Amino acid sequence: MKQNYKSYYLTTLLVFLGFLQLSAQAIIINAPEPADNPNLAGNSVWGYICAGNGGFNEYFVNVTWAGTANAGNEFILELSDASGSFSAPTELVTVTDKNTVNDFDVSFSIPTDTRGLNYKMRVRSTDPVKIGTESPAYNMFYMDITNNLNISELGDGVPPGSVCATGPITLQVDNIPNPETYQYIWYRSGTLLTGETGHTLTVSQSGMYNAYVDYGPNCTGSGNTDSNIVDVTIGGTGSGIAINPPSKTILCPTDSEILSIDQTDAAWSYQWYKNDVAIMGAIGTTYTVNGGVAGFEGDYAVEISGTGICTERSAPVTMSNPxxxxxxxxxxxxxxxxxxxxxxxxxxxxxxxxxxxxxxxxxxxxxxxxxxxxxxxxxxxxxxxxxxxxxxxxxxxxxxxxxxxTPASFELVLDYAGNYTSCVSTSIVLEVATINAVASDGTKTDVTEDLRNAFAYQWQKDGSTISGQTGNSISIASNLENGSYTVNATIDTYNETSNALAVQLLTGDTVTISSTGTVYCSASDLITLSASLDLATESFEWQLDGSMISTTNTNLNVSATGTYRLVLNRDGCELISNEVTISPLDENLISLEPAGNMVIPEGTTRTITASGGTAYRWMDPNNTEISTSDSAAITEPGTYTLIASIGNCDIVRQFEVSILDTFKVPNVITVNGDGINDQWVIPNSYSNRPDVNVIIYNGQGEEVLNEFDYKNNWPQTSTAFTKQNMVFYYKIRNANEVLKQGTITVIR
Structure with a gap:
């Protein structure tokens, strides 16, 4: 009979797993389709999107799908990039309440940087994971610029109206932020300039020029971005007029000079300028500069203008007095x-x-x-x-x-070449950083670059000459060279000594500490710290959390948790070891998988695994050791014990193992008082479990029982059953899911 129960549950499990696999695959999501906006009058199914004008940005799509979605599933509407690629899709909206609705509409807004002709949409589900069919491509534009553009030559925001030039000019959009991030449509006298999409345009032909922001074939017209029109004339004389070279440009009070233009035309008008200011009445082809007039000095130029030509001004000529x-x-x-x-x-x-x-x-x-x-x-x-x-x-x-x-003396200033910190740096270069020439009045002039390599040098340490050190710098690579450094410098008749510079380097030695354990169990436990160096001849101190605790123990027995380190005194510098952290015992460091008590089918083996320890011992219900690895095989019911070690500390864990009941949840009970099947008794995988909730409803949907840790004691009396064959409904669940549900028929 037991074997039949096993076969039944195995078959049920395989069917259930097959159902789950089928459910995980059986979902199809169609491409989203444009839908009517219920907040707008009339039929508003969209075929393209022109958002942003007046702040409007609300659209709807219809989503249809088939299959089964799990309870926690989400449908996510995604937007491609402007080329239709979903390599980095934008999530437009997430839907969480349509897992049983196979046809629904959802609203969305497009991002404010959306501008392109080939955007696509799709819907993705999360549980089961499924990517739906992509939609066709749509024109989508968020029109954040909906005001008239201004184009000009100078980029100053002033509409020029007309521009006359002898050669090509550049027109530019100048009244919107970051104009280079948009594409444009340019026209010359009503003709589209194919291929011109930038915010600047090089103009080499005469014509009437204007521009729009390019919002695609459907949205550009409603963007209201048409610019002013600039009338450009390219041409005119283009001859480059000039003033004939004057005979003299320096005028005495009795001198005068006639300035004249190098070419003339009866159709031209002339205007002379001084320092870019028009000279009243000076409208001929010549102008006389009089050296006897106060303030005649300045820059003189002539400008021509006329019908059919561009206004043109000559280069200036400077007139001055001696x-x-x-x-x-x-x-x-x-x-x-x-x-x-x-x-x-x-x-x-x-x-x-x-x-x-x-x-x-x-x-x-x-x-x-x-x-x-x-x-x-x-x-x-x-x-x-x-x-x-x-x-x-x-x-x-x-x-x-x-x-x-001529200097009275020189001042030589030594400095560290590079970053230097006393008792931290392990090497350093000293250099002659500054040389000052000192005048007799004490005034100093920096002459470093002129004389750094001209002096003859001799370095000294603690007042003694260092053999062979005669350059303008010295390299110190060991704490054995610690001391006070100066340099003596001579040039010509000068003999100078620099300032003194102290060097205190940290030794290149290292010291490390180790411990016999890192977890402190109790005062009876012993953890010892030791050093990699012999401390017998050292001056040292042990520190706990930065505070000194001992200066005599070459090996330190730990009596408290915290962070330990060793500090040695080397040549007045601290040589600091690595840190060792001793932690208090935390039983939560040991975890079991699976956690808690276990229920296993009769005749089967389950493996339980521990983690967080350094050694393990497993004991069966007879206190017999069954494993010393991190896992043990469980076959029998009873109380099992794990002794897990962390360093020199032991943590004991016990857990119960019971055999899974192989009988089913009964759907019929007889409350006739004969002691047989009088109460609803369910498998122990559901009963007597504080994490399992048992609920029973009557035929009207009212709860008659709602208990955790159900004791197999319903009903406690038969008086509540007024009729034969009364039907009740039950649901057995834990915190995450319904484990079992069905009906109970009560026969009197």
Missing amino acids: GSYSITRVNPENVVLLPTIPQTLSVVTDASSPTYKWFKNGGEIAGETTSTLNVTEGGNYYAQVTETGGSCGSTSKNSETTVVV
Whole structure:
């Protein structure tokens, strides 16, 4: 009989598993189809999407599917990219309440960056996992720009109306954010410019130009983005007018100069400008500049205009008086005269035909008549520039004064080359970082780049010369070289010593600590920490959570949980070991799979596995050891014991094993008081279980029993059964699912 029960449950299980497999596969999701928007009047089934205009962005699709969806299933409406690819789909909406509805409509909104002609949609389910059929391609545009564009040549937001140019110009959209992220439609005199889709357009032909944001064939017209029209004329004279070179550009008070345009045309109009301001009445082909008029100096140009030509202005001509030139000192204001290095002073001028003289301390230096001067002595120097002004004589100007000094001494500043932290760094390079020339008044001038390689150096440590170290830097690679460093530097008659720089490097040695365990069980347990170095000759301290706990124990017996480390004193620096964390015993570290008590079919074997320990011992109900691995085979009912070790700590776990009842849930009971089948007795896999809920309903759907840990004691009396063959309904469930349900017929 037991074998028959086993065969029955095995057959039932196989059928159930087959049903689950069929259910997981038996779902088909059709392509979503455009649907009517119930919030709009009339029939509003869409064939393309033009969203965003006026803020509108609500559309509907119809979803149909066939098969069986599980209780936790979700239907997700997805949108492809603009090319129709679902490699990275956008989730538009998730539907959770249609798992029993095979035909429904759902609303969605498109993302604000949607712009393209080939968007597709599909529906995906999560339980079972299924990807539905893709829809056809649709034009979809979110029209976030719905105002008139402005196009201009200058990009300043001002509609130009018309532009006249002698060569190609560029028109651009200039009144919307990030215009380069959109595509455009450009027209010239009503003709579409094929292939021109950018926010700029190079114009080389005359015509009337305007543009739209390209929202596709269905949406562009409703986007209201048509731009202003720019009338572009390309052509005109294109000859590049100019002013004839004047005979002189420097005018004395008695001088005048006639400026004239290099080409003329009876159809042209002329206008002369000074410093870009139109000169009133100057509308001829020539203009006379009078040196006797105050403020005549400036830049003069002429502009032409006329019917059928583009307005064009010449390059300017500068007119000045003899004293209008400038002179500029090229070298610094203060120059240090360095040993072995000559210094050159120089000036530049915009005078047309200058002559030069140099002066030292107010006296002229004979023979120095160029724009440069080599100096070998200290003093105050300047250059005098003279400009010959024709009939009004000559004008002279002096440059700014240069102070040339000879240093009284030099200052050498040492620094660390790179990042350096005392007792952290294990190597460092010291270098001569700065060399200052110090004047007699204490003024310092940085001459590092000029003299860094000119000095002769000798490095010293703690006042003693370091043999062979004669460069402008020194490399220190060991804590054995710790100390105070200086460098002595000589050049010509100067002999200088730098500042002192301390070096405190950490030793390159390492120290590690280890422990006999990492879990502290109780005060009776012993965990010992030891070091990789012999501590007998070391100065050290053991630390717990950063605080000192011992300076004498070469091996430390642990008496508390926390983080331990060892700190050695090496040459005034701390040499810190790795950290070892000793944790308190946590019984939750040991877990069993499956967890809790076990119910196994009679004659079968179940395996239980433990994790979190370092060693295991399994005991059967007779306290006989059955395994020392992380798992054990269970075949008999009773109380089993696991002793799991974590380090030197033991954790004991016990669990009950019972045999699965092989009888079915009865659907008939007889409450006649004969002691046979008077109560509804169900298998022990359901009864006496605090995690299993048993519910019984009468024929009117009212609960007559609702219990966890059911004791097989319903009904407790037969008085409630007023009729023969009363039918009740039961449901047996746990926290996640219904385990069993059916009917109970009560016979009196």
